[in-house]
Amino acid sequence: MDRLDRAVALLLLVALAGCRDEAPPPPAAPAPPPMVQAPTVPAPREPVVLEDVVETDPRYIIGISYPPEVNRYPGLAAELRDYSEAARQDLLDAVAAMGDEPGGLLYDLALEYKVVADTPEIFAVAADGSTFTGGAHGAPLIARFVWLPREDRLLTADALVPDPAAWDRIAAYAREQLHAALSQRVDADELEPVERMRVVRAAGRMIDEGTAPEADSFSEFEPVLDGQGRVSALRFVFPPYQVGPYSDGVQVVEVPARVLLPHVAAEYRRLFADPGAAQ
Template identity: 75%
Template sequence: MIRLSRPFVLPLLALALVACRDEAPRAPAAATPTPQGEVPLAEPPREPVELADVVETDPRYIVGITYPPEVNRYPGLAAELKAYSDAAREDLMEAVAGLEADATAGTLYDLALEYKVIADTPEIFAVAADGSSFTGGAHGAPLIARFVWLPQQDRLLTADALVRDPEAWRAIARYVREQLHAALSQRVDADDLDPAERERVVRSAGRMIDEGATPEADSFSEFEPVTGTDGRLVALRFVFPPYQVGPYSDGVQTVEVPAAVLLPHVDETYRPLFSEASAPQ
């Protein structure tokens, strides 16, 4: 499903609106050896992609997508972003197709998606995708994705490649859940609820944390690099969209996991990405 961090209106989307009214699937990364040591055949190369901003209006819907121009330096990454955008647009158009002809005058669906560069070093180039897709209801469906590209390897860095041992996710998940529960307690305390209501909120939201941060790579698929002065990783910031570890009203939640916690579990291939100063002593 597609996901969102917070409501916002893209500059291009705003212009288009004035004119007309007042866990997406990603393509597989480069082939890696199978457990038997065999290397599967690589997929056929994709057609070159040159990303450009999109503004599309119709009496029934509006689409606004913006891309940072730097992404075009990496054709493989550009193809990943286009695939994500295309999947989001396909979802929107399926909903548009279901609109009754006589109901279009009062219904305007929209897709707003913005990509931003959040890291740019020789070893890591990362892009954040944030947006929403509105097809009715109280609010748009969240659109959240993070793309961490390794220029020297010409591939995406994914959670399951970063930490290959399924058991290792238990330690990482435990750290993340502790941070999320602590943040939950702080939010609830700030609301100054009566004891019975506080207990109910903590129990309900705490259950969402435990169910949304299970010890597996899929629970931590969206993450951002945190780099030090030398440009290498000192931490990873895991990003959780609304509904994964809390209600929609809590918005996007993040937990920064330091390299000292991660490195004992990181695959040897990717340990050079981390700063030596941040390694556990």
């Protein structure tokens, strides 16, 4: 082997030795395991204990009464407290606007809560009252709270009947009942034909507008229970001015389960009585 061949062979040996001595690349780091999100635990409700309220001042008086049973449900108690506090704050804002000058008027807020249903499935409370801050008469305070103890939350009209189109039939039924009641009231007043027509037309327009087929028109309701504690009807409550003049007062319409059930969300049908069982 001549000198050139030996040199080439030596270079090849050095190259091969370098390949053998080179450290293998480190293995790829394993991918981190997917993050598992911890289940969301609802924060415990702060205890709310409602007590009757009596506030007096040279310019106003406030009286609010609560049934003690509502304190069993802190979430519901918080809803009632918030409603009361909003009404109270409205009154105090009106008092502040009145100033310190004696005006001869005593503003007032009167609000009473009553339990209208109490079963393991449904606990309902009616709020009725008024607030006076001047004018010809006080402003009505009308609200209904339907609490589901097992779910620990309020039942609202849009959750109960989630399909907007379904309100057409419910509104039509309520409207029919309100128009019938209007005719009875007008007949009892024995008005002259022209005056009767005027009253019916004006009040009828308020009925049609106040029963627009949407959940907001039927937001205040309370359950009517049968002997087994099932809902046989819903009593929808309309404050003055919604479906009639102030002089007509609060108006109510009971819509039976047979009308409601085809439109009630599946998860709430268990609350209702079977319409066929009563036939």
